Amino acid sequence: MKDSQEYKNKKKFFDSVITLYGRNVVVEVLEDMNVEIHRLHMSESNQIDGAIKKINALAKTRGIEILIHDKKSLSRISKNSKQDQGVAIDIVTKTYKSADDIKDMKNYKLIALDGIQNPQNLGMIIRSCAAGFIDGIILPKKSSAKISPLVMKASAGTLFKLPIYYCNSLEDVFDGLDADIYTLSSHAQNSIYDIKLSKKSIFVLGNESEGVSKKVNELCTKSISIPMQRGVESLNVAVTASLIAFIKF
């Protein structure tokens, strides 16, 4: 079955599903009619209190399947037994796509994240890019913070507004891609105030302490600087993403 169309479709579907957890988050998601929900998971050990009653009622209204698990199985689904509070929810994210799709796109300005581990930074980056002039974020599954309730909170309701192109590693995506791939460097000749974008541009932002990894750096084709005053050496990564999203090139 591995190569069949059915397998590919299933894989595509499950790749687009993300699981969130925690009672407030689940209520928020259930109340947002723009969010497509696959299934709701509850622990059999949950006390039927106000929050659980509300979750059950919302799920019933929307006709969403509820699966009951023992506590251990629920932990395996949420992958966060400390914070799941006995509930998890599978969301079908139409904006969550494979980075393979980028090859076929003709015009884009994307931000690629190389090792952003801080969920608040990831949420803020999503929020600013959704609001600004960015077509999507390339997010490697392995090296990045998971899409979690903390990310959702920091994204302030924008988590499902912007395409997120998932991949295993940025190297896979960049290899052979016909695009200008920018890194930021204080030594770069051109600044963000004087570059001219080509039709296909990707800006790579690295981990705050480590920067862009060596392998990814080697695949970048251009570099730009953000001029800074008073000897300041760097900006918060979410701020950098925001400047790329909003400064008009």
Add this chain to the structure above:
Amino acid sequence: MKDSQEYKNKKKFFDSVITLYGRNVVVEVLEDMNVEIHRLHMSESNQIDGAIKKINALAKTRGIEILIHDKKSLSRISKNSKQDQGVAIDIVTKTYKSADDIKDMKNYKLIALDGIQNPQNLGMIIRSCAAGFIDGIILPKKSSAKISPLVMKASAGTLFKLPIYYCNSLEDVFDGLDADIYTLSSHAQNSIYDIKLSKKSIFVLGNESEGVSKKVNELCTKSISIPMQRGVESLNVAVTASLIAFIKF
């Protein structure tokens, strides 16, 4: 003595002193030779471990006065008994000035903060403004987060690089001031991409949930928008400050 020059000088001095606490922060401050230190405070209950030995040695090298207090007195100095770890330090901040000084300035682009309570946001705002084209931040003592170790951490070493103009309230500063005072509004006719700055400009940023307070809003003279895509309604306040600091008007 209240009106004497001596009193005024003392008041000015103590207004420029901020007190930080916690062992890592105190070590970091003692190691930064650009930071002028007034006095070091230690609790008599401190165990003489590695960190305390290091702090004592650094203070001795720099010739800084050490005052020993009982635990309660130290808490009154740090104002944070839970996190002071038995040490506090008074810093003389040359960049920490009275907002009264603004009246006599002839050219400026300032950011005024109205009720920013989140220390991470405050630290990020300081970092971006220090790096960008902003001449200082107006910070009302009453309604803002205190300059604390959390603010220091989020500022990433930029806390003492940018002038911070303290005041009791923004109303006091704005009243009768000959400057363009901007608020951000999604309804504004002009966007940040098409305004022309006058010689004296102040941008007011409000609390993330409440926005700019009514009284301050009434003293603002102009309003601008940041155009947003995909129906996103707002940006993180530190991101907004960063855009004002870096987008060239």
